[in-house]
Amino acid sequence: MRVVIAEDDPLLREGLSLLLRAESIEVVATAEDGVSFLDAVAREHPDVAIVDVRMPPTHTDEGIVAAVEARRRQPGLAVLVLSAYVEQAFATDLLATGAAGLGYLLKERVGRVEEFLVALQRIADGGTAIDPEVVEQLLTRRTGRGALDRLSPRELEVLALMAEGLGNAAIGRSLVITDGAVHKHIRSIFAKLDLAPDDEADRRVVAVLRYLHDDAAR
Amino acid sequence: MKGEQAAVLQRSAVRGRSGHAVARGLRGAVDALEQVLAGLATGVLALLALVVVLAVAVLCLVGVGLLLVPGTLRLLRAVADRERARVSRSNRPLPPAGAPPLSLRAAARDTVVRRELAWLVLHATFGVVIGLLGLTLPLWVVQDVTYPLWYRLTDHAPSVVFARVDGLGDALLVALLGLAFAVVFVVLGPLIARLQSRPGVTLLAPRGSDLSRRVAELVTTRAAALDAHAAELRRIERSLHDGSQNRLVAANVLIGAARRAVVRNPAAADELLEKAQAATEQALAELRGVVRSILPPVLDRGLADAVSGLAAGSPVECLVELDLAVRCAASVEATAYFAVAEAITNTRHSGARLVQVGVRTEAGELRLRVADDGHGGADERAGSGLSGIRRRVEAHDGSFRLDSPAGGPTILEVRLPCGS
Numbered sequence: 001m002r003v004v005i006a007e008d009d010p011l012l013r014e015g016l017s018l019l020l021r022a023e024s025i026e027v028v029a030t031a032e033d034g035v036s037f038l039d040a041v042a043r044e045h046p047d048v049a050i051v052d053v054r055m056p057p058t059h060t061d062e063g064i065v066a067a068v069e070a071r072r073r074q075p076g077l078a079v080l081v082l083s084a085y086v087e088q089a090f091a092t093d094l095l096a097t098g099a100a101g102l103g104y105l106l107k108e109r110v111g112r113v114e115e116f117l118v119a120l121q122r123i124a125d126g127g128t129a130i131d132p133e134v135v136e137q138l139l140t141r142r143t144g145r146g147a148l149d150r151l152s153p154r155e156l157e158v159l160a161l162m163a164e165g166l167g168n169a170a171i172g173r174s175l176v177i178t179d180g181a182v183h184k185h186i187r188s189i190f191a192k193l194d195l196a197p198d199d200e201a202d203r204r205v206v207a208v209l210r211y212l213h214d215d216a217a218r
Numbered sequence: 219m220k221g222e223q224a225a226v227l228q229r230s231a232v233r234g235r236s237g238h239a240v241a242r243g244l245r246g247a248v249d250a251l252e253q254v255l256a257g258l259a260t261g262v263l264a265l266l267a268l269v270v271v272l273a274v275a276v277l278c279l280v281g282v283g284l285l286l287v288p289g290t291l292r293l294l295r296a297v298a299d300r301e302r303a304r305v306s307r308s309n310r311p312l313p314p315a316g317a318p319p320l321s322l323r324a325a326a327r328d329t330v331v332r333r334e335l336a337w338l339v340l341h342a343t344f345g346v347v348i349g350l351l352g353l354t355l356p357l358w359v360v361q362d363v364t365y366p367l368w369y370r371l372t373d374h375a376p377s378v379v380f381a382r383v384d385g386l387g388d389a390l391l392v393a394l395l396g397l398a399f400a401v402v403f404v405v406l407g408p409l410i411a412r413l414q415s416r417p418g419v420t421l422l423a424p425r426g427s428d429l430s431r432r433v434a435e436l437v438t439t440r441a442a443a444l445d446a447h448a449a450e451l452r453r454i455e456r457s458l459h460d461g462s463q464n465r466l467v468a469a470n471v472l473i474g475a476a477r478r479a480v481v482r483n484p485a486a487a488d489e490l491l492e493k494a495q496a497a498t499e500q501a502l503a504e505l506r507g508v509v510r511s512i513l514p515p516v517l518d519r520g521l522a523d524a525v526s527g528l529a530a531g532s533p534v535e536c537l538v539e540l541d542l543a544v545r546c547a548a549s550v551e552a553t554a555y556f557a558v559a560e561a562i563t564n565t566r567h568s569g570a571r572l573v574q575v576g577v578r579t580e581a582g583e584l585r586l587r588v589a590d591d592g593h594g595g596a597d598e599r600a601g602s603g604l605s606g607i608r609r610r611v612e613a614h615d616g617s618f619r620l621d622s623p624a625g626g627p628t629i630l631e632v633r634l635p636c637g638s
Contacts, residue, residue, distance in 0.1 A: 011468040011497055018490065019475035059456065084463050107467040111474035
């Protein structure tokens, strides 16, 4: 796997490179800001681009802007946005470019290397990885009202994992239930929420997150 | 060595101060002349208005005058507003009074109109007389000083010289008298100007204005304090995020990588752990810095220790003079501390070789003065921390004065009410 990293903190940039190289992942270029990141992506055509959100010059949302722009210039480019904190508004901006090949994770998830590598691979393969924190923000904001209250606790767990971008098999593994059980839960969830059933994980993520977002706004 | 330097600085400061005094005196005299002239102008207007008011008052007795009352009241207000504008230029600002009441009955009840009438009488008489007096002195100065140039044309000497003038010698004496008048005007001019403005200042000010102005002031300083507070929080958030948080994330990543390497390659794992430890050490150091910047723990021991600590860490030689008889409120001392810290930090860019810091408590105030001999040009609008300091100081009802002409020196003076 070939990776480009955009991260303005030198120590973190080095640490991330070290970690990825130790896992036989090729770090083909590193960048310190949005502009040089876009150059590197255009030059290297990486399998995944890893971007920090706060970078020079304003240290606010350069990474989000750069990620959106990179996916606009190069549709289908897999991007993983890393951030010290997650902001639901940023997730919405990113998801507007489609959920396929998109990741948005807290920086500390990198420390759980095995899970991080799985997520990275999923993104590179066109899947989605949305941080559980984002999903939790959406779920807690809307507790106590609406259609979600009709979901069973198990169905809520499945819904959260779907929102994170996990496929059926991964959901089954995570909850230690069979594929059949996962299928059953998902059908039930979609019926209760009045959503069209969809087995494609990335379209499903968008549908579920949009549902949660709209429901929270209501 | 330090004492000598201080003494030298003090001497030059004294010299500078006496030079300043002459310049200040002359500037004061010119200002006074300008004020007296403008005051004379409003005085003549007041005199004309007074004549009109009296005439209308007499006409009112026969009835016809009642028709002229609204116009007269408007005239009175216009003349008073002119004086308000004049007084505002040199004294404290007086807002215009707006539209006057237009009926005789309403006007009689209106305290503003009554006070304006009182002012009108005073300014039309006393104001004009004192204005003429104030104008006479400078005229005498000009006449007498220039007399040697035209004494041949007339043997009637100008101003108060009534003796016959014989020859250049006498004329020069008259010129000398002119200089004496000049000195008298430098001394008396500002006094005359103040005296002339007195009725306007006292009678034309809106009543209770002290309170409303105070409220307006508090509203502004409170907003500024909140701004300063928000900016401060943003700064702290930034330094926490860019510093400690990033270091900890890096440590976390490195530990994750080390755990993966433990079995495969123990030597590499150790190296990674070493790096992770270095990262946590950095995180701690930066955390310490942020904590200190929020409220330096040493302030608990007193402002004296805290300021001495700042001086010790100053990039430029720093002389400190402390006279802190009483402790002030913690927030006041913190503000003073940050003001000194900011001023000392700024000397880094000013090319100064010596900074002098004076902090003392006097008359219930904490007064501090930071002077450096750098090239000046410090601008609080240019994104320096000084504007934040000003907002903090003003939120404490203190005063903030920055004097930093191009070429230097830079002097920061801050006064803070001590608080309880």
